[in-house]
Amino acid sequence: MGMSGGIICLWNNLVLLKSNIICNENYVVVDGLWIPGDVHIRWITVYSPQILSNKIALWSLVLQLTVTWDGILVMMRDFNEVREAGDHYGSVFNDRQAKFFNDFIEGASLIDIPLGGYNYTWTDKWGSKMSKLDRFLVSDNFYESFPHITGVILEKGIPDHRPILLKESHKKHQEILSSIDVKIDHGTTSEDDFINRKDALKSLSDLARMEAKDLSQKAKTKWALEGIMKNDVWIKEPGIVKAEFMSHFSHRFQQPTCIPTSLDTDCSDPSLLANVTFLKDLFLVMRSTEQSENVVVIVHRDRMVSLSNSLLLFRI
Numbered sequence: 287m288g289m290s291g292g293i294i295c296l297w298n299n300l301v302l303l304k305s306n307i308i309c310n311e312n313y314v315v316v317d318g319l320w321i322p323g324d325v326h327i328r329w330i331t332v333y334s335p336q337i338l339s340n341k342i343a344l345w346s347l348v349l350q351l352t353v354t355w356d357g358i359l360v361m362m363r364d365f366n367e368v369r370e371a372g373d374h375y376g377s378v379f380n381d382r383q384a385k386f387f388n389d390f391i392e393g394a395s396l397i398d399i400p401l402g403g404y405n406y407t408w409t410d411k412w413g414s415k416m417s418k419l420d421r422f423l424v425s426d427n428f429y430e431s432f433p434h435i436t437g438v439i440l441e442k443g444i445p446d447h448r449p450i451l452l453k454e455s456h457k458k459h460q461e462i463l464s465s466i467d468v469k470i471d472h473g474t475t476s477e478d479d480f481i482n483r484k485d486a487l488k489s490l491s492d493l494a495r496m497e498a499k500d501l502s503q504k505a506k507t508k509w510a511l512e513g514i515m516k517n518d519v520w521i522k523e524p525g526i527v528k529a530e531f532m533s534h535f536s537h538r539f540q541q542p543t544c545i546p547t548s549l550d551t552d553c554s555d556p557s558l559l560a561n562v563t564f565l566k567d568l569f570l571v572m573r574s575t576e577q578s579e580n581v582v583v584i585v586h587r588d589r590m591v592s593l594s595n596s597l598l599l600f601r602i
Contacts, residue, residue: 293331293363302327308351312344315351323431326357334366338383341367345390352394352425359425361396364408364447366419369398375406376415396423399452403439407448420450459486 293314297304301321308315316329330351334341352359367387371379391398399422401407406416422437429435434455442448466483469475521527 293333295329295331310347313348313351317355320358320431325431328355328357328359330359330361331363332361333364336366338386341383342386345386349390349394352396358428358431359396360428360452361423362421362450364420368417368419373406373418374416377417391423394423395426397426397428398423399435399437401437401439401450404442404448405439407439407450408446409442410446420447422450422452459489462486 295314295316297316297318302316303319303321304316305319305326306315306317312333312335314331316331318327318329319325320327328351330348332344332348334344348361352361365387367383368374368379369384369388369391371381401418401421406418407420408418409416420439432454434457435452436455438451438453440449440451462482463486466475466479466486469479516530521530
C-alpha cells in the first residue's frame with residue numbers, strides 16, 4: 287500500500303504453529319497455536335487507508351474477524367487514525383474521525399495497550415507534524431495469558447514510522463525468584479520450586495541475551511542515508527535517489543547470461559555490461575548517527591570486506 291508496497295508477516299515456527307492465513311488489501315490475518323503458552327492466537331496486521339469511508343469499511347470487515355474468533359486476539363500496526371487530541375502534534379484534530387475509530391475499538395471489546403518510549407509513531411520528514419498512528423489492540427483475555435507484557439515505541443530509522451514492540455517484562459520471573467528465595471530461607475522448598483527457579487533464571491538470562499543482541503544489531507545497522515554520487519554528481523533529492531536504486535537493483539536481480547571474472551569481462555548480455563558500467567559510476571555514502579566519521583560504501587564484486595573502521599568495500 288502506498289510507499290510501503292504491502293504487508294509482510296514473519297513468525298518463528300518454533301513459537302507459533304500456524305493454522306490459517308487470511309489476506310486482504312488492508313490486513314493480513316495469521317491464526318495459530320502459541321506454543322510456549324499453549325493458547326490459540328489470531329494476529330491481525332492492519333494498514334488502514336486514509337479516506338474516512340474506506341476506513342469505516344475496513345473497521346466493519348475487521349470487526350467480523352474479532353467476533354468470530356474465540357481465542358486471544360492481537361491487532362497491530364498502522365491504523366492511520368488517532369484516538370484523542372493528545373495523539374498528534376502540528377495538525378488539526380478531527381474528533382469525528384476519532385469517534386469512528388473509538389467506536390470500532392469499543393464495539394470489538396479491544397484494549398489499547400499503553401506504549402512506552404516515544405510519544406508518536408509517525409512524523410513527516412520536516413518533523414513539523416507527528417501522530418500516534420500505530421498501536422496494539424488486544425482482546426480482553428490477552429492479559430490472562432500474558433500478564434507481564436508491555437508495549438514500547440522504538441527509535442525511528444529512515445522510514446517515517448517508528449517500529450512498535452510487544453515484550454515480556456522481567457517482573458514476572460523476578461517475582462517467581464523472590465517467592466522461591468523466601469521459601470528457601472524458611473526451609474519449605476519443594477522439588478518443583480527448584481525446577482521453577484531454574485526455569486525463571488533461564489528466562490531472565492534469555493531476555494537479557496535478546497536485549498543485548500538487539501542493542502548490538504542496532505549499533506551495527508543504525509545508519510542514515512546521505513545521498514549518492516553518480517557520474518561525479520552528488521545527488522541528495524530522495525525521489526532521484528530512489529529511482530537510481532530502483533533502476534540499478536531491478537537490473538541486478540535479472541538472470542545474467544554469463545558470470546564476469548572481472549569488471550572488464552566482455553559478455554554478450556548488454557544489460558550485464560550496463561550493470562558493470564553502473565557499478566563503476568555509483569558511490570553511496572552513509573554516515574553513522576553515533577559517530578562523526580563518514581562511512582564510504584563502494585560497490586564491487588565477489589564479497590564484502592572491511593578495510594578500516596571508517597571505510598567499507600562491498601564486493602557483489
